[in-house]
Amino acid sequence: MRILVTNDDGIYSPGIAALAKAATSFGDVTVIAPDVEQSSMGHAVTHSRPLSLKKSPISFEGIEAFRVNGTPADCVALGTHLYTHIDVVLSGINMGPNLGNGMWHSGTLAAAKQAVLLGVKGIALSTPVGKSEPDFEKLEPFVEKTLKLLLQSQELGLYNVNFPPDPTDIKWTRQSVRFYDGKIVPGVDPMGRKHYWFTVTPLEPAEEDTDRWAVENGFVSVTPLRLDLTDEKQLKKLMKEQPVNE
Numbered sequence: 101m102r103i104l105v106t107n108d109d110g111i112y113s114p115g116i117a118a119l120a121k122a123a124t125s126f127g128d129v130t131v132i133a134p135d136v137e138q139s140s141m142g143h144a145v146t147h148s149r150p151l152s153l154k155k156s157p158i159s160f161e162g163i164e165a166f167r168v169n170g171t172p173a174d175c176v177a178l179g180t181h182l183y184t185h186i187d188v189v190l191s192g193i194n195m196g197p198n199l200g201n202g203m204w205h206s207g208t209l210a211a212a213k214q215a216v217l218l219g220v221k222g223i224a225l226s227t228p229v230g231k232s233e234p235d236f237e238k239l240e241p242f243v244e245k246t247l248k249l250l251l252q253s254q255e256l257g258l259y260n261v262n263f264p265p266d267p268t269d270i271k272w273t274r275q276s277v278r279f280y281d282g283k284i285v286p287g288v289d290p291m292g293r294k295h296y297w298f299t300v301t302p303l304e305p306a307e308e309d310t311d312r313w314a315v316e317n318g319f320v321s322v323t324p325l326r327l328d329l330t331d332e333k334q335l336k337k338l339m340k341e342q343p344v345n346e
């Protein structure tokens with residue numbers, strides 16, 4: 101199996117080193133990741149300037165690795181162009197969760213989405229960061245277990261995986277869409293000037309069987325996703341109640 105590993109935290113993140121190492125048990129691994137942090141860039145692509153690819157062996161002993169002056173989606177587009185026959189793109193392990201409505205901003209998930217757009221299976225992996233850095237050694241058995249589960253079938257698919265700090269088991273989940281935690285908070289800079297932080301606020305406990313619920317309860321959350329955003333129910337309703345072109 102040929103595996104492309106990327107992320108949105110940048111090539112020097114400990115999360116991508118942990119993921120690349122875990123991936124070597126499943127096949128040939130190439131790392132192609134942004135040269136600087138690209139978190140919350142969503143599915144941005146770079147089309148107004150060229151991209152460059154530079155060898156970057158630091159933190160990837162024995163694994164071929166390159167850094168790119170672009171976004172996570174750029175890295176996947178470039179990686180699958182240069183390395184044909186990629187079977188799966190793994191993105192992460194992100195330092196911070198990508199759950200519920202937070203998925204819309206996620207560069208980690210966007211890399212996996214870009215893979216699926218190009219006909220390759222995509223898996224995004226994330227874990228929350230508390231006061232201390234995530235313990236990737238503790239997560240390793242669950243990363244392996246989850247990858248084993250998701251790499252079993254050859255079928256094309258998009259998966260969003262989130263690891264709690266101390267996992268007990270794995271759960272299939274759905275996206276929690278009831279609440280949104282993005283918020284603007286005003287503040288003052290050291291010069292006394294007003295500025296604004298786009299930040300997140302704590303949410304109510306999530307509904308059972310959702311991604312956020314699973315992680316809040318110590319389970320690894322695995323959510324199968326699709327790229328089709330069509331609201332089928334609304335489409336049917338509109339065609340019936342407000343017909344056009346009759």
Ligand code: MN
Nearest residue numbers: 108109139194
């Ligand atoms: Mn990130």
